[in-house]
Amino acid sequence: MTTENHPAAAGNPPSVTAVIKFLKSAGFQHSYATESISEATGSGACVRAAGRHSGIVSVSWSEGDHDFVRRMSALGAVSASEVPEHPEARDHAREYAEALAPRYHVRVDGTHVYVSARPELPARPPTVPIATTVRKALAAAGVEEDSRRHGWLFRVVDQPDHTRVAVRSDETLAAVRSALEAEGWIFEQSETWQHYALKITGSTPDRPARLRALRAERAARPPAPAVEEPPAVEPPAPAPAPVEPVAAEEVQRTPRHYSRSGVAYAVGMRVTYRDRTGFWRHGEIIEISPAPDGGERRVHFRVDAYQVAPARRAAKHMPNRPGKRCPSLDSDDVWVVALDDKDLGCERIE
Numbered sequence: 137m138t139t140e141n142h143p144a145a146a147g148n149p150p151s152v153t154a155v156i157k158f159l160k161s162a163g164f165q166h167s168y169a170t171e172s173i174s175e176a177t178g179s180g181a182c183v184r185a186a187g188r189h190s191g192i193v194s195v196s197w198s199e200g201d202h203d204f205v206r207r208m209s210a211l212g213a214v215s216a217s218e219v220p221e222h223p224e225a226r227d228h229a230r231e232y233a234e235a236l237a238p239r240y241h242v243r244v245d246g247t248h249v250y251v252s253a254r255p256e257l258p259a260r261p262p263t264v265p266i267a268t269t270v271r272k273a274l275a276a277a278g279v280e281e282d283s284r285r286h287g288w289l290f291r292v293v294d295q296p297d298h299t300r301v302a303v304r305s306d307e308t309l310a311a312v313r314s315a316l317e318a319e320g321w322i323f324e325q326s327e328t329w330q331h332y333a334l335k336i337t338g339s340t341p342d343r344p345a346r347l348r349a350l351r352a353e354r355a356a357r358p359p360a361p362a363v364e365e366p367p368a369v370e371p372p373a374p375a376p377a378p379v380e381p382v383a384a385e386e387v388q389r390t391p392r393h394y395s396r397s398g399v400a401y402a403v404g405m406r407v408t409y410r411d412r413t414g415f416w417r418h419g420e421i422i423e424i425s426p427a428p429d430g431g432e433r434r435v436h437f438r439v440d441a442y443q444v445a446p447a448r449r450a451a452k453h454m455p456n457r458p459g460k461r462c463p464s465l466d467s468d469d470v471w472v473v474a475l476d477d478k479d480l481g482c483e484r485i486e
Contacts, residue, residue: 147254147296150193150240155251156183159195161293162235163302163331167198179203181232186250195236195249197228202462209465221247224329231328238295258297263339265321267292267299270336276354277315279308301334320346393424393433395476406483407437409473416445416458417471418483424475433475439464458484 148154159181160166167180182198199207199222208219225247233242233249238258240251265273270292271281282288290312291302301316301323303309309332316323316336320343324335340346392400401407401424409417423436444459473480 145257147239147241147257149191149253150251152183152185152193155193155195155236155240156181158239158293159183159232159235161291162300163288163291163304163333164232164235164328165330167200191252193251195229195232195251196247197222197225197232199225201460205462205465228329234326235300235333238297260297261338263343264298264336265339267294270299270301270316270321273319274312274315277311277318279311279315295335297337299336301336303332303334304330318346318350319343393475395480397476399481401435401475407435408481408484409437409471409477410445410479414445416443416484418442418461419464419471422470434472435475435480436470436472438467439469439471440467 156166165180167182179200180198182196184194186192186194211219213219229244229247229249233244236242236251241254243250280289289304289308293300301312303312320340321336322338322340324337326333392402394400401421403421403424405421407421411417417439418441419437419439421435421437424433426433441461441463443461446456446458450456
């Protein structure tokens with residue numbers, strides 16, 4: 137309750153770093169931290185400053201490069217301008233707004249959420265547990281927080297008027313719900329595009345009795361029997377295979393082709409080519425052949441990945457890093473370029 141002696145606390149002004157940290161703690165994916173060579177899932181929250189000194193932060197759902205190219209191909213579009221707005225972008229913006237509203241003032245405008253400081257934060261009921269207490273209770277109930285195979289399974293974050301638990305899978309959701317009910321906490325459940333959201337808003341009146349019964353039950357459980365593993369017996373090392381002498385002329389079986397600049401190319405070697413649209417194309421050489429007229433040699437390579445190439449000459453004090461690397465959608469995409477092309481070289485791993 138707000139009184140003259142105990143005025144309500146005002147919210148902190150948002151910053152890009154604080155909003156990103158909160159959204160990740162609340163279970164939402166950040167678009168800049170998800171692209172990789174092995175798993176191109178770059179769709180997520182894009183957080184930017186709406187103005188240099190305005191104190192407003194803009195949050196929107198950004199479609200990853202790989203997902204955008206696949207949707208563009210499915211629509212049969214020729215250019216990016218022909219691809220319409222993603223039909224779920226507005227729904228994702230409302231999900232961000234719902235999570236941010238307790239701690240910030242939010243305004244939804246289409247696919248963007250504009251976040252600013254709240255003049256007054258909602259009151260926190262004394263029966264709402266803090267995030268650390270919830271994590272300890274879930275750990276005592278045997279609910280695993282992280283998995284090597286699936287990544288995070290649940291996340292807990294404090295809100296001004298409740299505690300939010302983000303749960304990733306149905307199996308973990310059942311275990312988390314059982315643990316929260318056993319602890320005597322009152323919660324509400326909703327769903328986003330990435331996870332289930334549980335809001336702990338208070339405690340039941342009989343929570344002390346529930347805790348006593350829960351602790352007595354855990355104390356009465358017999359300890360898990362120790363499993364003795366038999367000592368590992370290492371198999372005998374196999375006898376080394378006889379090494380046959382290799383003739384000098386057979387040491388280098390793959391023919392090498394040298395460009396004018398002295399770079400050696402061979403079939404099976406991985407190369408990177410900068411195309412005229414500003415992309416790096418990565419792939420493996422499948423053939424090196426002379427031109428039909430017997431002139432300049434040509435390199436045939438199958439493209440399996442691409443990324444936005446950095447500028448040839450970046451402006452002063454500006455970063456000059458390549459874009460996110462994505463797998464090629466066409467597995468039969470073979471490019472043919474001149475062996476002496478200045479934009480062809482050994483594969484760049486950046």
